[in-house]
Amino acid sequence: xxxxxxxxxxGDNAVQSSRFFRSLFNDLLPGSGDAAxxxxxxxxxxxxxxxxxxKFKWDRRFLRGNKDxxxxxxxxxxxxxxxxxxxxxxxxxxxxPASWKSFDRYFCYVNxxxxxxxxxxxxxxxxxxxxx
Amino acid sequence: MAYKKPLNISVLEAARQRISWIFDNFPRIYVSFxxxxxxxxxxxxxxxxxxxxxxxxxxxxxxxxxxxxxxIEHVRNMFDLYSENIDPYWISVPLKTVNGCSQHEPExxxxxxxxxxxxxxxxEPSSIYDKARFPFYRDxxxxxxxxxxxxxxxxxxxxxxxxxxxxxxxxxxxWRTLCAGKKQSMKGRQWTTWCGGANYSAYPIxxxxxxxxxxxxxxxxxxxxxxxxxxxxxxxxxxxxxxDEPFGGTQRISLWLYHVLEPETWAKMTTRISGANTGxxxxxxxxxxxxxxxITLPKGHxxxxxxxxxxxxxxxxxxxxxxxxxxVYLKWYRDRGYPNGIPDLFPGDLGGKxxxxxxxxxxxxxxxDYWCKGLSFSPTxxxxxxxxxxxxxxxxxxxxxx
Numbered sequence: 001x002x003x004x005x006x007x008x009x010x011g012d013n014a015v016q017s018s019r020f021f022r023s024l025f026n027d028l029l030p031g032s033g034d035a036a037x038x039x040x041x042x043x044x045x046x047x048x049x050x051x052x053x054x055k056f057k058w059d060r061r062f063l064r065g066n067k068d069x070x071x072x073x074x075x076x077x078x079x080x081x082x083x084x085x086x087x088x089x090x091x092x093x094x095x096x097p098a099s100w101k102s103f104d105r106y107f108c109y110v111n112x113x114x115x116x117x118x119x120x121x122x123x124x125x126x127x128x129x130x131x132x
Numbered sequence: 133m134a135y136k137k138p139l140n141i142s143v144l145e146a147a148r149q150r151i152s153w154i155f156d157n158f159p160r161i162y163v164s165f166x167x168x169x170x171x172x173x174x175x176x177x178x179x180x181x182x183x184x185x186x187x188x189x190x191x192x193x194x195x196x197x198x199x200x201x202x203x204i205e206h207v208r209n210m211f212d213l214y215s216e217n218i219d220p221y222w223i224s225v226p227l228k229t230v231n232g233c234s235q236h237e238p239e240x241x242x243x244x245x246x247x248x249x250x251x252x253x254x255x256e257p258s259s260i261y262d263k264a265r266f267p268f269y270r271d272x273x274x275x276x277x278x279x280x281x282x283x284x285x286x287x288x289x290x291x292x293x294x295x296x297x298x299x300x301x302x303x304x305x306x307w308r309t310l311c312a313g314k315k316q317s318m319k320g321r322q323w324t325t326w327c328g329g330a331n332y333s334a335y336p337i338x339x340x341x342x343x344x345x346x347x348x349x350x351x352x353x354x355x356x357x358x359x360x361x362x363x364x365x366x367x368x369x370x371x372x373x374x375x376d377e378p379f380g381g382t383q384r385i386s387l388w389l390y391h392v393l394e395p396e397t398w399a400k401m402t403t404r405i406s407g408a409n410t411g412x413x414x415x416x417x418x419x420x421x422x423x424x425x426x427i428t429l430p431k432g433h434x435x436x437x438x439x440x441x442x443x444x445x446x447x448x449x450x451x452x453x454x455x456x457x458x459x460v461y462l463k464w465y466r467d468r469g470y471p472n473g474i475p476d477l478f479p480g481d482l483g484g485k486x487x488x489x490x491x492x493x494x495x496x497x498x499x500x501d502y503w504c505k506g507l508s509f510s511p512t513x514x515x516x517x518x519x520x521x522x523x524x525x526x527x528x529x530x531x532x533x534x
Contacts, residue, residue: 002157002318004291004330066316068328083330085291085318114159114290 003110005084007044007065010097013076015043042095046084049091049107049124058124060093086110091119091127143340144348147174150323150336151181151295157318158332160292162190162221164279165210167203167357168375169345171297174337175210176354178295182217190286191218192294194227194275195259196377197242198252198401200394203375206357208256213355221282222259225266228274228514230502232381232422233415234407235450238502240379241272252400272514275377283331293324293332299340310338342370362393379405381501384422387412423498427491435476435490442497455534456524457504458493462533 009015018037025033047060065082072079086092088110098104108118109127119127139146154161163178165171175191182189191214193207211220224243231240241247243255255261263269268281283294300307309325316326325333337344349356363373366389376383378390378401390398391412402408411422418425429438439458443451465474465488474488481487486508496506503511512520528534 001159002291003159004289006289006330066326070328081329083326 001088001110001112001114003086003088003114003116005046005086005092005094005108005116007046007082007084007094007096008078009044009067009080009082010100011043011077012080015040016076043103044082044096045094046086047093049093049128051128052125058093063092086116088112088114091124143337143344146339147177147336148181150321150334151177153321154293154295154334154336155181155185155187158291158293160190160287160290161187161295162192162219162283162286162292163295164297165191165193165207166297166375167193167199167207167210168297169342169349169356169360169373170299170337170340172206172210172356173340173345173348174295174297175214176348176352177336179214179217182214188217188219190221192221192282193223194278195222195224195242195256197224198378198397198404200359200375200390201253201397202359202362202394203357204253204256206355206359209355211258220258222256223282224255224259224261225263225269226271227278228272229377229379230381231379231405231407232384232500232502233379233387233405233411235446235500237406238450238453238500240405247404250400250404252397252404270515274511274514276511277514280327280331283327284329287330289330291330291332293334294327296333296335297337298335299342300338301341310335342373346370359393363389366392379408379411381499381505384411384415387415420498422500423495427495427498429491435494439490439493439497442494452521453502454497454504456521456528457507457509459524459528459531459534460509461488461493461504461507463527463531466533 018040022033022037022039025036027033045062046065047062049058050061051059053059063084065084068081068083069076069079071081086108091107091109093105093107095103095105106118107121107124108116111117141149161178161182163171163175165175178189191211193211195204195207207222211218211222226241226243226245228239228241231237243251243261260266266282266285268285269278273281283292286292298306298310300310311322318324318326318332323335323338325335327333348354357375359375360373368389374386376386378384378387387408390401398412414421415424420427420430429435433441443454443458446454462474470488474490476490478487478489478491481489481491486492492507495501496504499506503509
């Protein structure tokens with residue numbers, strides 16, 4: 001079964017414009033965009049946990065979502081929603097903005113009726129061993 | 133470029149596989165049903181799968197008030213037949229849609245409470261007509277606004293699919309809807325389309341031909357809409373037969389069928405909808421009557437003066453509506469290569485490309501193309517229309533174009 005996970009991309013306009021200018025400067029003068037603007041940790045993501053990593057703790061495969069601008073405000077700072085499709089039998093890590101400053105980060109899976117169930121990080125290893 | 137890839141299975145088997153995949157993966161499912169041949173076949177296929185899996189699905193039918201009695205009987209039959217496996221949504225709340233037959237009433241409202249004494253028939257007792265059932269409903273809502281809002285409401289945040297029985301073979305536009313590369317689909321399945329939010333549309337019979345519907349009906353022995361038998365008796369080919377809202381710009385061409393197939397329904401429709409009889413009489417005519425095919429310029433006129441005289445002859449409300457659209461069109465081209473105004477006639481304009489000319493404007497007026505789709509406009513949101521009119525009044529004073 002599949003499920004849809006909705007995340008509001010708060011401040012997406014700032015993320016997109018910083019990406020745009022960084023790549024523009026990098027194209028004009030290689031490295032200048034990275035030096036001037038730098039990179040920021042992603043404000044939101046959904047990733048499938050594929051295994052254990054020594055470096056990052058978990059091996060992850062990042063998902064692409066569908067962006068829905070139907071309820072966006074004019075600047076694009078609020079109201080942009082991203083819809084990710086999750087599959088049952090897999091485990092996911094989610095980072096989503098809860099407000100401008102705080103984030104919600106959790107792990108979840110999809111049950112057979114298509115509901116998204118949150119789990120604790122401590123349960124992941126057991127879950128991965130049981131399901132793979 | 134899209135190519136046909138043979139699957140080496142029958143279209144029936146392919147449709148069943150698609151439906152089965154949807155049932156495997158989507159927690160919420162509903163079928164958009166019109167009572168036509170395609171949606172009936174699709175409903176049977178979806179219901180077969182639902183019965184096999186002991187699952188329920190939503191069955192959505194919007195009742196247009198002005199419909200063949202035979203279609204309504206067929207829809208009733210289908211709701212009864214699958215009553216144990218469906219969440220029924222036979223909807224008869226008032227919705228607005230285009231009337232391509234009249235400039236006095238360019239839009240009409242099905243189940244309009246203020247015209248209750250003129251209704252073509254009574255509402256189906258089991259239908260949903262209480263607007264409060266749909267929290268997203270507002271007055272003067274159009275069909276095009278209602279349907280996606282219904283999908284969002286029905287999904288309640290869960291991944292939802294809406295089965296739609298359309299086929300690529302019906303028209304080039306249908307083919308584009310289904311096979312165009314620029315769309316987001318579910319897991320690369322081109323016969324699905326993301327509609328925003330948690331909603332997808334699925335077209336399991338997209339590769340069927342009209343003849344496949346009839347082969348399925350003959351072999352399965354399942355019920356179909358008997359109006360098609362009468363259409364056949366009226367001399368229509370399998371490809372010409374279709375059921376739709378009756379008065380739309382393209383749909384009006386089938387109005388003549390009503391007085392042939394169901395004269396008793398037609399008699400009521402003529403009193404209910406402004407211009408219905410005119411539409412039935414002239415919708416098949418080519419030329420200046422309803423703008424079908426080539427149009428000709430009356431003597432002593434330029435295309436611009438012809439357009440202006442038509443605008444003057446319209447009811448003021450309709451004239452203002454068209455003038456607003458035309459003003460935006462003229463402004464667009466004034467800023468993009470036509471500072472002295474668009475030409476009267478664009479040499480070689482056969483109507484295929486959107487090249488600016490006053491002839492093109494005349495054509496959309498003659499066709500009663502209320503939302504000016506022929507000038508590449510989209511319908512204005514019903515909720516914002518009054519605001520739009522005020523804004524356009526101010527802009528037109530500023531632009532001084534029309």
